[in-house]
Amino acid sequence: MLTLYHYWSSVCSQKVRMCLAEKKLPFENKHIDLFTFEHWEPFYRKINKKGVVPALEHDGKIVIESNVILEYLDDVFPEIGLRPADPYAKAQMRIWIFNSEEIAHSNVNTASHNPRHAVRLAQKPYTQEQIDRAVANCPSPIIAARFIHRHEHGVTEAEENQAYAALDYLLGMMEDSLVQGPWLAGRDYSLADIAMAPFINRIEVLKRPEMVGAAKRPRVAEWWQRIQARPGFKEAFAFANPDKNDPIKR
Ligand SMILES: N[C@@H](CCC(=O)N[C@@H](CS)C(=O)NCC(=O)O)C(=O)O
Secondary structure (H helix, E strand, O other): OEEEEEOOOOHHHHHHHHHHHHOOOOOEEEEOOOOOOHHHOHHHHHHOOOOOOOEEEEOOEEEEOHHHHHHHHHHHOOOOOOOOOOHHHHHHHHHHHHHHHHHHHHHHHHHHHHHHHHHHHHHOOOOHHHHHHHHHHOOOHHHHHHHHHHHHHOOOHHHHHHHHHHHHHHHHHHHHHHHHOOEOOEOOOOHHHHHHHHHHHHHHHOOOHHHHOOOOOHHHHHHHHHHHOOHHHHHHHOOOOOOOOOOOOO
């Protein structure tokens, strides 16, 4: 039995939902609302000591870290395999999984703050006391410090520009890698594509579609079309936001 603790629009959660859908694995859904700070509450800290989503529970065992969850699912449910057998292709797959963590996640997070995270928080009339209580619950000093800083100062234009420059550099590498295509690790659709797809979706949502558009990056643009045509992608992204008042819709 699989249970997924996730948040509808979290990029790391979207990866895991894509993998589950691609493998046709049913799961129990536990939605954790990041904007009511459920991820820092004691019950969830027992599941994920880092206070982030996603977390996967499999027959009572907890696995955290989205990229680790992807490989775990492929180990335990190999019937629909998502890792190439060829060692070189597998190395390419791992590089893209690593890039998704090292470059894509932190920079997409920075770029998402002002137009998404701050907008949601502003919509909820939290008192300073409620914010302080939420932060006191946060298990990670790293995330707590970032949250406080951004809550007080937002993300500056310079920080945002730096994040987009990093993402542009990553997309340039993607364009080059896809010469071997059609997928990021070569011939076969793999965990590399799953690890990167939610970030490309977010770049589009953040109204920077030219970064992944055909004029600038034809191979990335075609890859993105192929990804979106997959039933697993459609299923993973069809997960509806339980909070109907959320001003963010995609
Ligand atoms: N390396 C972790 C990162 C998890 C992560 O940061 N998740 C985000 C959502 S994509 C989160 O829970 N953020 C909550 C917060 O920063 O307060 C993974 O890949 O699972």
